Amino acid sequence: MSKNMKTVLTIAGSDSSGGAGIQADLKTMMAHKVYGMSVITALTAQNTTGVAGIMEVTPEFVAQQLDCVFQDIRPDAVKIGMVSNAEIIKVITEKLVEYKAENIVVDPVMVATSGSSLMQDDASQALRTLLLPLADVITPNVPEGEVLSGLKIETKADMLEAADRIASAAGTSVLLKGGHLKDSADDLLFMDGKVSWFESERIENPNTHGTGCTLSSAIAANLALGHGLEESISKAKAYITGALHDGMDLGKGSGPLNHAYRIN
Numbered sequence: 001m002s003k004n005m006k007t008v009l010t011i012a013g014s015d016s017s018g019g020a021g022i023q024a025d026l027k028t029m030m031a032h033k034v035y036g037m038s039v040i041t042a043l044t045a046q047n048t049t050g051v052a053g054i055m056e057v058t059p060e061f062v063a064q065q066l067d068c069v070f071q072d073i074r075p076d077a078v079k080i081g082m083v084s085n086a087e088i089i090k091v092i093t094e095k096l097v098e099y100k101a102e103n104i105v106v107d108p109v110m111v112a113t114s115g116s117s118l119m120q121d122d123a124s125q126a127l128r129t130l131l132l133p134l135a136d137v138i139t140p141n142v143p144e145g146e147v148l149s150g151l152k153i154e155t156k157a158d159m160l161e162a163a164d165r166i167a168s169a170a171g172t173s174v175l176l177k178g179g180h181l182k183d184s185a186d187d188l189l190f191m192d193g194k195v196s197w198f199e200s201e202r203i204e205n206p207n208t209h210g211t212g213c214t215l216s217s218a219i220a221a222n223l224a225l226g227h228g229l230e231e232s233i234s235k236a237k238a239y240i241t242g243a244l245h246d247g248m249d250l251g252k253g254s255g256p257l258n259h260a261y262r263i264n
């Protein structure tokens with residue numbers, strides 16, 4: 001019996017194709033040998049070609065799931081992904097405060113790479129004012145970074161300005177991911193006014209479904225394992241790069257990653 005098992009909770013949407021959302025999060029946690037738990041905010045009918053439908057869970061049932069988790073197995077870290085409306089964001093915020101949750105990673109999921117919206121328009125304000133300030137780190141991609149900063153992001157210099165702005169507004173660390181830029185796949189951490197780049201080669205692989213979910217879950221898993229934020233990001237970046245390199249090819253569109261890629 002392992003008494004030292006670390007635990008991570010994902011609060012996110014379900015992806016029926018298993019490449020993003022809750023399914024990607026739990027697979028990533030398993031690959032990191034931490035115990036994964038899930039609070040589901042929405043069901044999506046989706047595959048590698050896009051999102052066909054969304055069924056939201058009621059805020060009351062999200063609260064009930066959170067109570068069940070926190071009153072029994074306390075998570076060492078929490079990852080938050082798809083939270084599609086303001087009421088769900090409000091209830092998650094209240095519960096995280098009530099239970100004094102630690103090591104919170106928020107991936108501000110707004111639009112899937114396939115183009116489908118995963119957040120209602122009125123939720124953006126609740127995200128900014130309620131949830132983002134609670135996070136230890138938030139992990140926007142370039143389009144999300146543009147919405148949160150109000151700036152166009154085309155270069156690494158733009159990334160720096162946008163991350164600075166988002167960090168000041170939310171009062172937390174920001175990992176701005178560079179996967180949507182053309183020439184690099186470098187991610188920028190803005191933490192306490194300090195800038196760190198996490199660099200990797202750009203891998204020519206069209207199968208990138210769920211990269212953001214996977215990265216944020218890997219960061220949460222590493223935080224739960226006791227690593228600091230920079231080390232957790234560095235390890236998560238190595239994991240995502242390895243999984244992309246693995247070259248698994250499933251489905252008719254942008255396929256999922258091999259989450260079982262071996263971690264050193």
Ligand SMILES: Nc1ncnc2c1ncn2[C@@H]1O[C@H](COP(=O)(O)OP(=O)(O)O)[C@@H](O)[C@H]1O
Nearest residue numbers: 141177178179180185186201202203211212215
């Ligand atoms: N083609 C690629 N080659 C290498 N790393 C990539 C590539 N695409 C994305 N990544 C990495 O995957 C992670 C997720 O990034 P990104 O694709 O920007 O987020 P999202 O999936 O939220 O849109 C980041 O660490 C990013 O640098």
Ligand SMILES: Cc1ncc(COP(=O)(O)OP(=O)(O)O)c(N)n1
Nearest residue numbers: 013020021112113209210211212213
């Ligand atoms: C249920 C669900 N949650 C999040 C996403 C978005 O996943 P992400 O890793 O940010 O990026 P893409 O898969 O869109 O590249 C999703 N599709 N479904």
